[in-house]
Amino acid sequence: MVKEVFIGVDGGGTKTLTLAVNNEGKELSRHVSPCSNYHSVGEDLAKASIYEGIRFVLNQIKRENEDKEEDVQVKSICLGMSGVDREEDKKMVIGWISELLGPNVPCKIYNDAIIALASGTDGHLFGIVVICGTGCISLGFNKDGQTTRSAGWGPLLGDYGSGYQIGYDILRHVLRAKDETGPKTSLTKVLLERLNLTKEDSLISWAYDPKNQNWQKFAQLSTLAFEQANAGDEIAILILNDAANALFEYISSIVKKLNLANEPFPLIFAGGNIERKSMFSDLLIEKIKAAYPNADIKIPNREPVFGAALLALNNN
Ligand SMILES: Nc1ncnc2c1ncn2[C@@H]1O[C@H](COP(=O)(O)OP(=O)(O)OP(=O)(O)O)[C@@H](O)[C@H]1O
Numbered sequence: 329m330v331k332e333v334f335i336g337v338d339g340g341g342t343k344t345l346t347l348a349v350n351n352e353g354k355e356l357s358r359h360v361s362p363c364s365n366y367h368s369v370g371e372d373l374a375k376a377s378i379y380e381g382i383r384f385v386l387n388q389i390k391r392e393n394e395d396k397e398e399d400v401q402v403k404s405i406c407l408g409m410s411g412v413d414r415e416e417d418k419k420m421v422i423g424w425i426s427e428l429l430g431p432n433v434p435c436k437i438y439n440d441a442i443i444a445l446a447s448g449t450d451g452h453l454f455g456i457v458v459i460c461g462t463g464c465i466s467l468g469f470n471k472d473g474q475t476t477r478s479a480g481w482g483p484l485l486g487d488y489g490s491g492y493q494i495g496y497d498i499l500r501h502v503l504r505a506k507d508e509t510g511p512k513t514s515l516t517k518v519l520l521e522r523l524n525l526t527k528e529d530s531l532i533s534w535a536y537d538p539k540n541q542n543w544q545k546f547a548q549l550s551t552l553a554f555e556q557a558n559a560g561d562e563i564a565i566l567i568l569n570d571a572a573n574a575l576f577e578y579i580s581s582i583v584k585k586l587n588l589a590n591e592p593f594p595l596i597f598a599g600g601n602i603e604r605k606s607m608f609s610d611l612l613i614e615k616i617k618a619a620y621p622n623a624d625i626k627i628p629n630r631e632p633v634f635g636a637a638l639l640a641l642n643n644n
Pocket of ligand 1: 550
């Protein structure tokens with residue numbers, strides 16, 4: 329007897345998640361290994377992390393099926409990889425997989441936003457995903473298989489609507505209030521408390537700290553805007569509304585480019601800032617519903633790695 333296994337990999341910027349499912353899409357095993365974005369960690373470490381995940385899930389399934397004397401066979405694998413967009417990059421990763429699993433196992437490599445879409449569409453590449461975490465991106469497919477994306481350029485190149493941008497806007501408005509060039513906001517008090525600072529001047533050392541330069545520290549401030557918007561602060565509401573407008577524009581550009589406006593299509597929300605209900609997600613939903621009543625908005629209850637595993641299953 330042969331046990332058929334389908335593998336999904338979510339190779340993110342901080343960790344790599346590997347998931348094996350059976351031919352009904354039921355989870356069999358999962359593993360977390362280090363980052364596999366080869367732009368950040370280099371080819372050797374990226375490959376080692378992917379191999380660690382695949383070997384772990386296969387060994388676990390083999391151990392659990394020892395007494396049934398079943399051979400475990402990988403039928404198909406799909407990897408959603410951050411930083412893998414160019415054809416040369418994809419060929420390199422396909423080469424790694426064929427070295428490990430042999431050349432006959434079907435292998436698909438996608439941008440990580442695509443597996444987030446697939447997690448909300450049962451592994452089908454149709455519809456739009458909007459992701460708002462530290463950065464943001466929107467991407468879609470129409471029924472003819474045409475695809476396009478918007479945003480995802482990174483904070484330096486203007487990802488308005490991202491968690492980074494919300495955090496940056498909080499700082500900007502707090503400093504405008506301090507300079508008395510903008511209205512007072514309750515964000516000032518909560519921002520200083522969050523960062524353990526006593527006055528706005530200290531924000532300079534926090535922001536420019538050479539030992540702590542990353543986008544995440546700005547993005548992590550976004551929850552302050554959520555809290556203060558709920559408490560009625562008008563600046564916090566303005567910040568969320570601006571960000572929701574930006575995300576709406578990305579979605580809108582995709583609807584237009586893929587000609588989706590006149591048919592029902594799934595619209596998947598993903599990323600820490602919109603994957604749970606809040607005033608921010610409500611503002612975005614309101615804008616989408618008003619313009620595109622055919623959009624079926626969903627927050628998937630499965631992780632992106634599930635999308636990768638289902639894409640592997642459907643590619644079999
Ligand atoms: N309730 C919450 N719990 C955790 N994070 C939240 C919450 N609400 C908003 N966030 C925001 O979600 C962000 C992280 O989201 P996520 O984990 O999707 O991002 P990421 O993987 O770092 O970014 P990217 O997808 O751009 O690589 C944080 O910046 C955080 O401020």
